[in-house]
Amino acid sequence: MPKPTFFRLAEPKRKRLIKAAYDEFSRASFQDASISNIIKDAGIPRGSFYQYFEDKSDIFFYLLDRTRTQTEDLYKQVMQAHDGDLFGMAADFFDKAVEKLLKGPHREFYANVFLYMDFHNAAHFSSMPKKTAPAQPHKKVFLDYTLDHLDRSKLKVKSDEDVAMLFRQVMWVFMQSIGYYYSRRKNGENVTTTALKARMAKMLDWLQYGVAIAEEEVHD
Amino acid sequence: MPKPTFFRLAEPKRKRLIKAAYDEFSRASFQDASISNIIKDAGIPRGSFYQYFEDKSDIFFYLLDRTRTQTEDLYKQVMQAHDGDLFGMAADFFDKAVEKLLKGPHREFYANVFLYMDFHNAAHFSSMPKKTAPAQPHKKVFLDYTLDHLDRSKLKVKSDEDVAMLFRQVMWVFMQSIGYYYSRRKNGENVTTTALKARMAKMLDWLQYGVAIAEEEVHD
DNA sequence: GCGTATAATGACAAGTTGTCACATGACATA
DNA sequence: TATGTCATGTGACAACTTGTCATTATACGC
Numbered sequence: 001m002p003k004p005t006f007f008r009l010a011e012p013k014r015k016r017l018i019k020a021a022y023d024e025f026s027r028a029s030f031q032d033a034s035i036s037n038i039i040k041d042a043g044i045p046r047g048s049f050y051q052y053f054e055d056k057s058d059i060f061f062y063l064l065d066r067t068r069t070q071t072e073d074l075y076k077q078v079m080q081a082h083d084g085d086l087f088g089m090a091a092d093f094f095d096k097a098v099e100k101l102l103k104g105p106h107r108e109f110y111a112n113v114f115l116y117m118d119f120h121n122a123a124h125f126s127s128m129p130k131k132t133a134p135a136q137p138h139k140k141v142f143l144d145y146t147l148d149h150l151d152r153s154k155l156k157v158k159s160d161e162d163v164a165m166l167f168r169q170v171m172w173v174f175m176q177s178i179g180y181y182y183s184r185r186k187n188g189e190n191v192t193t194t195a196l197k198a199r200m201a202k203m204l205d206w207l208q209y210g211v212a213i214a215e216e217e218v219h220d
Numbered sequence: 221m222p223k224p225t226f227f228r229l230a231e232p233k234r235k236r237l238i239k240a241a242y243d244e245f246s247r248a249s250f251q252d253a254s255i256s257n258i259i260k261d262a263g264i265p266r267g268s269f270y271q272y273f274e275d276k277s278d279i280f281f282y283l284l285d286r287t288r289t290q291t292e293d294l295y296k297q298v299m300q301a302h303d304g305d306l307f308g309m310a311a312d313f314f315d316k317a318v319e320k321l322l323k324g325p326h327r328e329f330y331a332n333v334f335l336y337m338d339f340h341n342a343a344h345f346s347s348m349p350k351k352t353a354p355a356q357p358h359k360k361v362f363l364d365y366t367l368d369h370l371d372r373s374k375l376k377v378k379s380d381e382d383v384a385m386l387f388r389q390v391m392w393v394f395m396q397s398i399g400y401y402y403s404r405r406k407n408g409e410n411v412t413t414t415a416l417k418a419r420m421a422k423m424l425d426w427l428q429y430g431v432a433i434a435e436e437e438v439h440d
Numbered sequence: 441g442c443g444t445a446t447a448a449t450g451a452c453a454a455g456t457t458g459t460c461a462c463a464t465g466a467c468a469t470a
Numbered sequence: 471t472a473t474g475t476c477a478t479g480t481g482a483c484a485a486c487t488t489g490t491c492a493t494t495a496t497a498c499g500c
């Protein structure tokens with residue numbers, strides 16, 4: 001989390017910093033992005049940066065958290081609209097989130113987020129910041145909300161732990177699809193959002209009904 | 221790939237370098253590992269390192285590729301033993317691979333590999349190095365072998381593209397489980413390999429038969 | 441006008457990477 | 471044995487990082 005000083009900053013200065021950070025993290029991956037570039041762009045001295053943020057990680061996840069919070073609200077709405085039906089919700093949520101990520105103003109930022117996100121950081125998306133380990137302020141909203149509102153009656157999956165596993169499976173379908181999109185784009189091929197959604201739908205279908213041909217359907 | 225000079229090196233020197241690299245990449249993540257430490261450990265001058273390797277990436281993936289090659293053989297054997305049955309093979313392969321990764325001599329190295337592997341690099345495991353883009357020498361062995369030897373008769377999945385997608389889903393179950401193991405371990409909790417295998421089996425079962433309760437099984 | 445807390449600042453130490461001009465070997469040939 | 475040639479070895483160096491800290495500036499209450 002940014003330090004209190006950051007939030008006390010005059011609006012224009014704060015915005016300039018955020019803009020510069022988005023630009024830098026859009027230009028390069030987290031690893032390759034440099035604080036030096038951010039402060040040069042924003043026109044603030046080096047020492048000031050450290051007055052506002054702990055380090056590069058801090059400002060990066062601050063940007064990511066801004067998205068997450070918004071996306072959490074979308075998630076809750078969609079989950080509610082589908083009465084806790086996991087697969088109906090997922091299809092719907094993915095559709096909406098895809099548009100936002102792939103076509104929104106920060107798409108280049110997300111390209112780097114998804115291309116270079118590792119297991120360790122992936123937790124951030126469905127979970128909470130690692131740094132604030134003691135007395136975590138905000139919990140794993142996506143997962144917690146799912147545990148509370150998922151309709152388990154039509155699923156084999158009953159225990160909270162199993163739901164958590166399934167939830168991660170579903171989220172993986174989403175993440176790896178987004179990753180697939182950006183990965184292809186990087187190689188020059190452009191995947192349409194339609195094709196991407198179809199891809200996600202197919203994987204969700206497999207997860208819902210299985211890839212095995214049901215007994216009575218087998219034809220030799 | 222290491223430069224030819226590296227392979228012409230006297231055995232002891234080469235081994236010393238490899239050992240030093242394993243040690244450094246076991247100590248720290250790819251990002252945090254430093255060439256300086258490797259050469260200090262191996263006792264070779266800086267200039268020499270660059271005579272052997274392109275950069276940090278180059279030596280890291282060289283280590284990873286040594287594993288991959290061995291694992292490829294295991295994969296082929298297991299696939300053959302199961303007559304192309306995806307899920308039978310997967311359960312078996314995972315069992316064996318888990319032992320190797322989690323209990324083998326390079327387990328700390330793999331901890332960092334799995335904890336900090338991103339989408340962009342994940343391809344390396346089931347695919348080939350990015351750097352040698354023109355005229356790729358070795359193809360996506362895991363995937364190619366699967367496409368050729370998978371028994372599709374009991375699966376809904378028929379086209380090569382769909383098989384590739386399914387393959388990635390199955391591999392994800394494996395990868396995220398390994399990631400889960402190391403992630404927990406990092407937090408002090410130790411997951412037994414038995415529990416880990418059960419976890420993987422459950423996820424594979426979902427993928428095979430679906431998480432939805434079949435029509436005739438529904439009880440209100 | 442003064443005192444105090446908060447914020448701004450940039451030079452700095454300590455580290456990193458990749459390069460390059462040069463030294464040193466090794467080996468074939470005259 | 472002397473010489474030429476080619477592959478290797480070498481470490482000082484430039485060009486970057488990052489995070490710190492002593493110092494200066496600013497604002498705000500009294």
